[in-house]
Amino acid sequence: MTPPLNERIVLNSRPTGLPRPENFRLEQERAPTPADGQVLLQILYLSLDPYMRGRMDDAQSYAKPVEVGAVMEGGTVARVVASRHDGFAPGDVVLSHSGWQRYALDDGSNLRKLDPAAAPVSTALGVLGMPGFTAWAGLLQIGRPQPGETVVVAAASGAVGSAVGQIARIHGARAVGIAGGPEKCAFVRDVLGFDAVIDHRAPDFVAQLAAACPGGIDVYFENVGGKVFDAVFPLLNDFARVPVCGLISQYNELPQAAPGPDRLALLMRDMLKKSLTVRGFIQREFAALRPAFLQEAQAWIADGRLRYREDIVEGLANAPAAFVDLLQGRNFGKLVVKIAD
Amino acid sequence: MTPPLNERIVLNSRPTGLPRPENFRLEQERAPTPADGQVLLQILYLSLDPYMRGRMDDAQSYAKPVEVGAVMEGGTVARVVASRHDGFAPGDVVLSHSGWQRYALDDGSNLRKLDPAAAPVSTALGVLGMPGFTAWAGLLQIGRPQPGETVVVAAASGAVGSAVGQIARIHGARAVGIAGGPEKCAFVRDVLGFDAVIDHRAPDFVAQLAAACPGGIDVYFENVGGKVFDAVFPLLNDFARVPVCGLISQYNELPQAAPGPDRLALLMRDMLKKSLTVRGFIQREFAALRPAFLQEAQAWIADGRLRYREDIVEGLANAPAAFVDLLQGRNFGKLVVKIAD
Incomplete structure (x- = not known):
């Protein structure tokens, strides 16, 4: 049997500022054949997340950069299509970290089986995956919102921000979201149920934020930086907590x-x-708490208190453009690339 | 009996930058007479501490500013000279917060009796008082040094810094101190036993600090800000902790x-x-831990592992000049004004 054709997107060159098409390169090759102890995965969904911008730089960080010529890194949901591993059978659907490609080998050590009957498997990349866990761990372990306190989060319609505000409300805090444009703001207010939402494009954004936080800000979940941080900082109350999980507005500077x-x-x-x-953090630091998160988040989704929205782009070849849009806030919900059925 | 003459130093005007003599005013009056439930205190020692600079400004902070015309605030050790309070008798020596003056009334609610046989009573303003507790609480509750980690502290011969480094060593960490001038550096290294000390006046200070921290910095106890912070920040390791208890280099800006x-x-x-x-903090936040601190610190002093140095200035009238010297790092050890025997 001829192995299927693999396509993979590699880092062609390191970007300066916002990535451009020539920073990526699509390569084709035959998919590899699993050796003993390996599985061959067919990627179904690829997660696109802001942190990937950092991996494109050759700078010291908590994770190694992607090498030029190497496949772009990323979380994925995949199906086992061939297995020489006792723990996995063809047809199993798993969470993997296979990157921007159609097929990948894996030794199984970092795979987690997913139950397609329990939730759409793409949620393992979003509300039940790294972004949801980032929100849960950063908010509850560092932000520690108390009943009646005010929690502010930007990119509030996004994968992390949407969970931050809803979990804050579940814990009895007021959630104030910041989003870009009327459509996202309406979603944050009407669907996600935030107590207030502010459009960062409004000319009186700073004044609106202050008005939405009459008692000041107790927790600012930082994922954007820049002008939102500048507006938030003077409003922070004594003993306020600022978990820092991202600075998307700065990534391309x-x-x-x-x-x-x-x-x-x-x-x-x-x-x-x-x-x-x-307090800067990455969710990996709290990995031991992931089972507790999954249990809580699944229950909240089931009873309607934790809602999510996915922004699904079709086709691996569209991943680079979708990623650049993400860095500019053009996505609406958790950005996922659908690669195969 | 005629009440004794009281002298008090009040805030005459708010300073711009470094305080000047005209910002203070010495007033004389008859000492007041205690009413029912009150004691009259004679101040023996007045503590001078960098935080007092902040109280001279009319700016929002964790504590109210001293009003213009009001006595300068400050921690004191005092003797009860007249009592109409059941809990205190003449001759009792207490820790109080009576400010820059010779006599003060007190309702007893915030007095703590001191045992002159246990330790020199002036230590209640230093190594066993607010500065020592600031060091202990900030280092252990926020900094949390682990064995083998590197802890850096500036003003290392001062009241807080000297305790920070020694407590870090007691907990198995390496202590690197920063001080100004060869005399203070020798004291930090030879008497306090820090693992390394660097003179911040050295032209190659930045390079010396890096050389003294070959494994990077895990805890930076921030009490000065400015160029020391600038030199420390690039050396911080992943997951480093920075308790911020002061920024003396910035107070006069x-x-x-x-x-x-x-x-x-x-x-x-x-x-x-x-x-x-x-993490910014003030020691008051950890007040519930003060008994635990006292127990540990007294034991460490007794077995020679926690040493301290006092810089005692004679006479209330010299307090303003001594305070200005403190803000410029001209003291050597915990600065205390001796007001009466």
Whole structure:
């Protein structure tokens, strides 16, 4: 039997600023054949997430960069199509980290079987996957919202932000979301049930945010940085907590300091005066809590308290353009590339 | 009996930048007479601490500013000289918060009796008082040094810094101190026993700090800000913790942003990439732990593992000048004003 044709998208060159089409390259090859102890996976869904922008840079970070010429990294949902591994049989659907390609070998050590009857398998990349867990762990382990407190999150219609606000509400806090444009704002308010939502494109965004947070801000779940951070910071209450899981507004800036004035000393002064906590994190740090998250999140989804929206793009070849859109906030919900049925 | 003459130093005007003599005013009056339930205290020692600079500004902070015309705030050790309070008798020595003056009334609710036989009573303002507790609580509750980790602290010969480094060593960490001038550096290394000490006045200070921290920095106990922070930040390891208890280098700057470039985005990027924790705090937040601190600190002092140095200035009238010296790092050890025997 001839192995199927594999297509894979590799890092062709490192981007400067926003990635461009020439930073990616589509390659074709025959899919490999599993050796003893391996499975061959057919990728069904590829997750596109902002953190991938960091992997395209050759800079020190918590994860190694993708090498030029290597397949772009990414979480995936896949089907086992051939198995020489005792734990997996053809037809099994699994969560894997196979990257931007159609087929991949795997030794099974980091695969998790999914139950297609329990939830749409694509949710393993979103509300029940890394983004949902990022929201849950960062909010509850670092943000620790108390009943009646105000939690602010940007990209509130997105995979992480939408979960942050809803989980904050489940814990009795007020959720104030920030999103871009009337459609997303309506979704955040009417479908996700946030207490307030503000369009960051509004000319009076700063004033609107202050008005939506009359008692100040107790938890700011930071995933965007930039002008949202600037607007939030003066509103933080004493003992406010700022879990930092992303800075999407900064990812495409060149790695150098912005024009002055230098606000670093002002930031530190407020850190001290208000006894603030600012804490960068990646969800992996809390991996031991993932089963607890899954149990809670599945129950919340079942009783309608945790809603989600997926933005599904068809076809591996469209992944680069969709990723660039994501970095500019053009997606609406968790961005997933559907690669095969 | 004629009440004794009281002298008190009040805030005459709010300073701009470094306080000047005209910001203070010495007033004389007859000491008051205690009413029912009150004691009259004679102040023996006044603590001078960097936080007092913040109280001189009319800015929002965790504590109210001192009003213009009001006595300067401060922790004190005092003797009860007249009592109409069942809990206190003349001759009792207490820790109080009576401010920059010779005599004060007190209702007893915030007094703590001291045992002059157990330790020199002035230590209740230093190693066994607020500065020591600030070091202990910030280091152990926020910094959480692990055996083998590297802890860096500036003002290492001072009241807080000296305790931070020694407690870090008691917990098995490496202590790297930063101090100003050869005399203080020798004290930090030879008397306090830090693993390394660096003179921040050295022209190659940044390189020396890096050389003293070959494995990076796991805990930076921030009490100075400015150029020390700038040198430390690139050396922080993944998951490093930065308790922020003070920013003495910034206290006299005007409350405005410094010239550019703006490093705020760079700071946040490192917070994210390294999963850093930056946490402002004041020791009051941990007040419930004070008995545990006292028990540990007294034992460490008794067995020689926690050493301290006091810089005692004689006479209330010298407090303003001594305070300005403190803000410029001219003290050597915990600065205390001796007001009466």
